[in-house]
Amino acid sequence: MWTKDSLISVIEKNLKDYKFIVASNREPYMHEYRGKEIKCIKTVSGVTIALDPVMQAAKGVWIAWAGGNADKEGVDENNCVKVPPDTHTYTLKRVWLSTEEEDGYYYGYSNQALWPLSHIVYEKPVFLKGHWLIYKKINQRFAEAILEEIEMDKAFVWLQDYHLTLAGKYIKKKRPDAIVSMFWHIPWPNPEAFRICPQKKEILSGLLSCDLLGFHIRYHCINFMNTVDFELEAKTNYEENSIIHRGHKTLVRAFPISVDFEGISDESHSLPVVQAIKQLPEQIEPSYEILALSVDRIDYTKGILERLKAIDRFLEKYPEYQRKIVFYQMGALSRIRIKTYKDLINKVQKLVKEINCKYRTESWYPIVLNTKGIDYVQHLALYRSADLCIVSSRHDGMNLVAKEYVAANVDLKGVLILSKFTGSARELSKGATLINPYDFESTADAIKKAIQMSKEKRVERMRKMRDIVAERNIYRWAGKFISNLVRL
Ligand code: F6P
Numbered sequence: 184m185w186t187k188d189s190l191i192s193v194i195e196k197n198l199k200d201y202k203f204i205v206a207s208n209r210e211p212y213m214h215e216y217r218g219k220e221i222k223c224i225k226t227v228s229g230v231t232i233a234l235d236p237v238m239q240a241a242k243g244v245w246i247a248w249a250g251g252n253a254d255k256e257g258v259d260e261n262n263c264v265k266v267p268p269d270t271h272t273y274t275l276k277r278v279w280l281s282t283e284e285e286d287g288y289y290y291g292y293s294n295q296a297l298w299p300l301s302h303i304v305y306e307k308p309v310f311l312k313g314h315w316l317i318y319k320k321i322n323q324r325f326a327e328a329i330l331e332e333i334e335m336d337k338a339f340v341w342l343q344d345y346h347l348t349l350a351g352k353y354i355k356k357k358r359p360d361a362i363v364s365m366f367w368h369i370p371w372p373n374p375e376a377f378r379i380c381p382q383k384k385e386i387l388s389g390l391l392s393c394d395l396l397g398f399h400i401r402y403h404c405i406n407f408m409n410t411v412d413f414e415l416e417a418k419t420n421y422e423e424n425s426i427i428h429r430g431h432k433t434l435v436r437a438f439p440i441s442v443d444f445e446g447i448s449d450e451s452h453s454l455p456v457v458q459a460i461k462q463l464p465e466q467i468e469p470s471y472e473i474l475a476l477s478v479d480r481i482d483y484t485k486g487i488l489e490r491l492k493a494i495d496r497f498l499e500k501y502p503e504y505q506r507k508i509v510f511y512q513m514g515a516l517s518r519i520r521i522k523t524y525k526d527l528i529n530k531v532q533k534l535v536k537e538i539n540c541k542y543r544t545e546s547w548y549p550i551v552l553n554t555k556g557i558d559y560v561q562h563l564a565l566y567r568s569a570d571l572c573i574v575s576s577r578h579d580g581m582n583l584v585a586k587e588y589v590a591a592n593v594d595l596k597g598v599l600i601l602s603k604f605t606g607s608a609r610e611l612s613k614g615a616t617l618i619n620p621y622d623f624e625s626t627a628d629a630i631k632k633a634i635q636m637s638k639e640k641r642v643e644r645m646r647k648m649r650d651i652v653a654e655r656n657i658y659r660w661a662g663k664f665i666s667n668l669v670r671l
Contacts, residue, residue: 184654185656185658185659185662186445186658187239187443187658189658189662190237190658190662190665191241193662193665193666194240194665197665197666197669198241198339198665200337201336201338201339201362202244202332202333202334202337202339203241203242203243203244203338203339203341204244204245204329204333204338204339204341205234205243205244205245205246205340205341206245206328206329206340206341206343206347206350207230207231207234207245207246207342207343207344207346207347208247208248208293208343208346208347209226209230209231209248209250210226210231210245210247210249210250210251210277211225211226211231211235211238211245211247211275212224212225212226212264212266212267212268212275213226213249213250213251214251214254214257215252215253216252216253221253221256221257223266223268224251225559226250227515228480229368229440229581230368232583233440233441233583233657233660234661235267236443236658237657237658237661238272238273239267239270239272240658240661241661242272243273243274244263244274244275244276245266245273245274245275246275246276246277246278246328246332247275247276247278248277248280248289249262249277249278249279254277258277261276262276262278262279262328263275263277264277276328278321278324280321284320285520286317286520287313287314287316287317287318287321288314288317288346290518290520290521291311291313291314291317291318292310292311292314292315292317292318293318293345293346294518294521295308295309295311295314295523296309296310296311296314296315296380297345297386298369298484300372300376300377300379300380301345301369301370301371302369302370302372302484302577302578302579303370303372303376304483304484306483306523308379308380310380315381315382318349319349322347322348322349322350322353322389323349323350325347325350326349326350326353327353329350330354330357337361338361338362339361339364339665339668340354340361340362340363341366342363342364342365343366343368344366344367344369345369348365348386348389348390349385349386350389351363351365351389351390351392351393352388354392355392355431362394362668363392363393363394364393364394364395364396364397364664364668365390365393365395365396365397366397366398366438366440366664367396367397367398367399367403367407367580368399368581369580370406370578370580370606371398371406371407372406372410373406373409373410374409374410374412374413374414377413377414378410378413378414383410387410387411387414388415388428388429391411391417391426391428391429391431391433392431392433393433394432394433394434394668395433395434395436395664395667395668396433396434396435396436397436397437397438397664398435398437398438398580399437399439399440399580399581400437400439403437403580404424404436404437405421407435408421408424408426411428415428416428424436436664436667438660438663439581439607439610439660440581440583440657441586441652441655441656441659441660442586442587442590442652442657443590443657443658444586444590444649444652444656444657445653445656447563447587447591448590448591450559450563451563451566451567451590451591451592452593453560455560456564456567459560459561459563459564460564460567460568463564463568467509467511468551469509469547469548469549469551470546471507471508471509472507472508473504473570473571474508474509474511474568474569474570475569475571475572475630476510476511476513476565476566476569476572476588477490477511477512477513477572477573477574477575478513478562478565478572478584478587479512479513479514479515479584480514480515480517481514481515481516481524481527481528481531481554482518482524482527483523483524483527483577484576484577484578484579485575485576485577485579486575486577486602487512487514487527487531488530488531488534489575489577489620489621489626490573490575490620490626491531491534491538491550492534492623493575493620493623493626493627493630494510494550494627495538496623496624496626496627497626497627497630497631498538498541498542500627501631504631504634505542505544505547506547508634509549509550510549510550510551510573511551511565511569512550512551512552512553513557513565514528514553514554515554515556516554528554535550535552538550566587566588566591566592567591567592567594569588569597570596570597570598570633571598571599571630571633572585572588572597572599572600573630574588574599574600574602574605574607575600575602575618575626576604576605576620577604577620578605579604579606580605581606581607582601582602582605582606583607585599585601585605585607585611585615586652589611589614589645589648589649589652590649590653592645592649595641595645595646595649596638596641596642596645597641597645598633598636598641598645599611599614599615599616599645600615600616600618600626600630600633601615601616601617601618602617602618602620603617603618603619604619604620610651610652610655611651613647613648613651614644614645614646614647614648614651615644616629616632616633
């Protein structure tokens with residue numbers, strides 16, 4: 184079983200002469216003005232939540248876009264700050280972007296071209312030359328910040344996600360001896376889907392500058408290798424899972440990302456969480472006997488509208504549950520400078536209102552939509568209290584909410600309803616109730632079945648999922664990734 188300590192010993196044994204550098208778009212901690220005060224806040228995003236405990240073990244340097252409105256105040260002359268704010272365990276180096284650069288690189292090419300291209304959800308990607316040029320420039324800036332940190336030392340560089348497809352190439356140009364790897368946190372589409380991208384060759388050869396490329400599941404590795412076969416003059420080896428391109432070899436491997444199971448489980452037992460659980464029924468306005476939970480960024484890949492339609496159908500088809508169940512939807516606002524996201528928020532709010540109007544009584548309505556956010560303790564209290572958790576992504580690389588729910592479910596009483604189209608469905612299929620989010624009728628039935636599931640069955644199924652997440656935890660993910668690199 185991988186633990187924080189075993190990860191630390193792998194890093195100390197194998198990488199002690201190397202600088203350990205992680206780079207991602209999103210920073211793990213940001214400084215924000217709260218009135219006149221400046222607060223250092225932990226960011227809530229799949230990548231940062233997963234990698235923060237790894238960095239606390241590795242104690243390296245994490246390079247990321249400065250997204251907080253007081254980030255300038257928090258750093259030294261090298262743009263660095265020690266984080267987490269209480270323990271100062273590792274260094275965060277910030278990269279600055281102008282508003283125009285944010286629009287081209289983050290809101291533009293990353294999230295209007297690569298994001299819809301990689302998720303098969305029938306959302307058309309937008310490829311603008313202007314966005315692409317800024318995306319390239321920012322990848323170069325990230326590479327420069329990384330090279331600045333490497334100095335003259337040996338280095339292990341770990342790039343994260345679709346925002347940084349070209350950074351590896353720029354690093355290798357100046358430091359071919361640096362070990363450069365990349366983990367792709369979203370799905371990799373099939374070659375037919377990818378071929379519409381006008382910049383496909385540059386992106387693929389950028390990624391093939393890396394020594395190791397990681398995806399969540401084997402299916403995404405195969406898709407990637409097939410894409411390379413389609414698009415580039417390269418030698419793909421399906422036995423070794425490697426690709427040779429322009430004389431450079433890249434290993435392609437699956438590493439299913441996960442959560443800090445032990446950390447989440449322990450904290451879910453803590454006194455503040457226990458107290459927060461007691462206060463929940465007073466805090467959630469409509470009274471309930473059954474609590475169903477969903478936690479997402481408001482993103483079209485998450486299937487929020489599909490879920491709401493299934494809830495409507497469920498209440499219509501099984502009216503005996505009206506006035507008994509409350510669906511609590513945590514919906515973090517996301518990428519709101521992009522019109523599709525702004526429109527989606529409006530659609531979600533409108534549909535919630537319609538469904539609530541349709542079923543409401545004097546003292547009850549079925550859906551609570553919280554877009555304001557809550558703190559971590561309340562988050563865990565909700566996970567521990569919810570009788571069911573619904574993850575209905577239309578397509579998702581992994582989905583860590585599913586694994587967090589399992590890790591926090593220390594009472595073994597919850598049921599996980601999980602989209603078949605998530606990476607986590609591959610690992611949790613024995614315990615979760617799998618759904619096709621496009622099929623409202625069967626999702627409505629799945630909700631009913633979940634409510635009616637016996638206590639024994641819930642315990643049995645939750646235990647199965649907990650065993651899997653406990654074993655395949657975040658330290659295993661990082662440990663396996665690093666061990667593969669060490670073998671290089
Ligand atoms: O899950 C995919 C992902 O891109 C992660 O990399 C990231 O944690 C999440 O979506 C949130 O995205 P953003 O940083 O744009 O809010």
